[in-house]
Amino acid sequence: MKLRKYFNVYTKFLHTSLASELEYKTNILIDLITAILSLVGSIFLLSIFFQNNSSIGGWKFEQALIIQGIYTILNGITNTWFNPNLTEIVKHIREGTLDFVLLKPIDSQFFISLKKITPSGFLEITLGICLLLYCIKINQININFSFLTLSLITIICSICILYSLWFFISTTTIWFVKTWNATEVLRSFLYIGRFPLNSFSFSLRIFFSVFIPIAFITTIPSEVFLGLSQFWKILLEVTVTIIFIFSSRKFWLYALKFYSSASS
Amino acid sequence: MVSNLIKRKIFTLLKVQYSNMLEYRVEIALWAISGIIPFFMLNIWTNNNLNEYINISDVMLSRYFLCAFFVRQFSVVWVVFSFEEDSLTGKVSPYLIQPLNPFFRYFAQHLAEQLTRFPFALLIASFFFIFNPESIWIPNFGILFLSVISTFLSFLIQFLIQSIVACLCFWTEKASSIERLLFIPTLFLSGLLAPVVSFPEYVKSWIYLTPFPYLIDFPANLLSGNTTNISGGFCMQILWILLLFPVFKKIWSRGTKKYTAMGS
Numbered sequence: 131m132k133l134r135k136y137f138n139v140y141t142k143f144l145h146t147s148l149a150s151e152l153e154y155k156t157n158i159l160i161d162l163i164t165a166i167l168s169l170v171g172s173i174f175l176l177s178i179f180f181q182n183n184s185s186i187g188g189w190k191f192e193q194a195l196i197i198q199g200i201y202t203i204l205n206g207i208t209n210t211w212f213n214p215n216l217t218e219i220v221k222h223i224r225e226g227t228l229d230f231v232l233l234k235p236i237d238s239q240f241f242i243s244l245k246k247i248t249p250s251g252f253l254e255i256t257l258g259i260c261l262l263l264y265c266i267k268i269n270q271i272n273i274n275f276s277f278l279t280l281s282l283i284t285i286i287c288s289i290c291i292l293y294s295l296w297f298f299i300s301t302t303t304i305w306f307v308k309t310w311n312a313t314e315v316l317r318s319f320l321y322i323g324r325f326p327l328n329s330f331s332f333s334l335r336i337f338f339s340v341f342i343p344i345a346f347i348t349t350i351p352s353e354v355f356l357g358l359s360q361f362w363k364i365l366l367e368v369t370v371t372i373i374f375i376f377s378s379r380k381f382w383l384y385a386l387k388f389y390s391s392a393s394s
Numbered sequence: 395m396v397s398n399l400i401k402r403k404i405f406t407l408l409k410v411q412y413s414n415m416l417e418y419r420v421e422i423a424l425w426a427i428s429g430i431i432p433f434f435m436l437n438i439w440t441n442n443n444l445n446e447y448i449n450i451s452d453v454m455l456s457r458y459f460l461c462a463f464f465v466r467q468f469s470v471v472w473v474v475f476s477f478e479e480d481s482l483t484g485k486v487s488p489y490l491i492q493p494l495n496p497f498f499r500y501f502a503q504h505l506a507e508q509l510t511r512f513p514f515a516l517l518i519a520s521f522f523f524i525f526n527p528e529s530i531w532i533p534n535f536g537i538l539f540l541s542v543i544s545t546f547l548s549f550l551i552q553f554l555i556q557s558i559v560a561c562l563c564f565w566t567e568k569a570s571s572i573e574r575l576l577f578i579p580t581l582f583l584s585g586l587l588a589p590v591v592s593f594p595e596y597v598k599s600w601i602y603l604t605p606f607p608y609l610i611d612f613p614a615n616l617l618s619g620n621t622t623n624i625s626g627g628f629c630m631q632i633l634w635i636l637l638l639f640p641v642f643k644k645i646w647s648r649g650t651k652k653y654t655a656m657g658s
Contacts, residue, residue, distance in 0.1 A: 157568055160575055171579070175582060178592055179588075181447065311421055314428045318428040318429070322434050330437050334437055
């Protein structure tokens with residue numbers, strides 16, 4: 131019953147935000163070109179790295195393309211859902227409109243995380259999927275049931291970790307008020323997810339698997355794609371995901387205790 | 395008399411914007427941190443010995459990326475985003491009545507921000523030197539002076555390009571998506587992620603005619619002491635400024651005629 135209510139509310143969200151986004155039609159076209167150029171640019175950068183080397187950090191060019199594909203999909207998801215919604219938290223807190231969100235008979239995290247949608251991110255997701263399909267072809271990966279389920283599980287886990295990271299950072303605005311660019315710092319760190327983790331030095335590798343788990347976000351799903359991943363890594367990713375989801379939820383509820391509305 | 399007045403205007407504007415910027419120090423510190431991508435790139439380059447093929451030693455490459463970081467820090471432009479918001483909310487109207495082109499206001503804002511950013515950038519650089527003590531060097535005064543000028547010219551080019559894009563707000567309301575489109579070639583071709591020398595021949599043949607290498611690659615090479623064509627670089631920077639300035643003037647005068655304030 132409750133699930134159905136949330137589902138209904140979500141369809142309403144979809145409807146309103148799509149309607150308002152489609153007002154700017156040329157924008158969507160420009161965003162499409164941007165998404166394509168951005169992918170071309172990062173493949174260009176990758177090709178510079180592979181100009182004189184056959185492998186980087188143990189990854190061949192064709193294999194590194196898989197990471198690009200997964201990164202593009204995740205970036206598309208970020209641009210479609212996380213970016214438009216979670217940067218809004220700052221606005222809610224600065225202008226005191228978080229009060230209205232909290233008063234609604236609906237979960238505040240649900241409302242804040244899914245209210246808006248930017249359809250142009252779908253183009254990026256599609257591009258990423260196309261690149262992945264191409265990679266499956268050139269890497270001669272044979273598709274079977276276990277491959278599909280494992281890759282689906284790891285990609286879903288990546289999305290959840292990514293979401294929790296964004297949500298964590300956005301939640302901190304309850305204390306700091308004007309830090310809408312904190313997510314920009316996160317974005318610049320996530321940029322590293324375009325490259326295999328093994329191509330970095332040891333200390334950075336540790337940093338990117340413990341503090342900002344980029345290793346879990348793009349590298350493990352790519353390894354699963356290539357059939358290289360050990361089982362414990364996948365298990366670890368699932369565990370990390372559960373920890374992230376729960377702690378970000380708890381953190382939000384904890385932070386709300388410190389929220390003093392606009393005029394109090 | 396007239397020059398005195400202009401001087402006073404500029405001085406007042408700078409003072410106001412500087413105090414404005416000092417209010418949000420954390421925000422500016424975060425912006426500074428979000429620019430550390432060049433260091434991650436450096437890590438990929440040196441960790442995989444990619445620089446052997448372009449004949450740049452580890453030390454010179456690390457200086458290059460440090461300088462690229464600095465140049466980027468002091469040539470970041472966001473006038474489109476400010477102008478778009480001001481024009482959507484109608485704040486531009488009172489600015490237009492004042493006997494001062496509103497872009498002077500934004501210009502002062504950027505300069506004040508750079509001033510605020512300077513200590514943070516120095517701090518990040520000192521951290522960099524702690525981890526890479528062998529790359530410490532002191533450029534001679536002449537080179538330092540020239541590279542400050544070339545960084546400023548790079549900032550001017552980007553400011554002019556973005557101002558031209560910002561003026562499109564008079565027609566389309568949402569010009570920031572065009573800026574995001576232009577940012578992609580700036581990111582990949584300016585030398586922020588890989589020095590332009592490392593680009594393949596088919597790109598190098600035309601890239602020096604575009605403004606991109608003069609945004610980061612040229613000032614960074616100059617400051618870090620890598621080989622570069624100094625007089626040619628300055629000529630191209632000035633040429634691009636001379637080309638862009640009349641375009642901006644034209645589009646500005648057309649745009650203000652087109653502008654209809656809210657409620658008219």
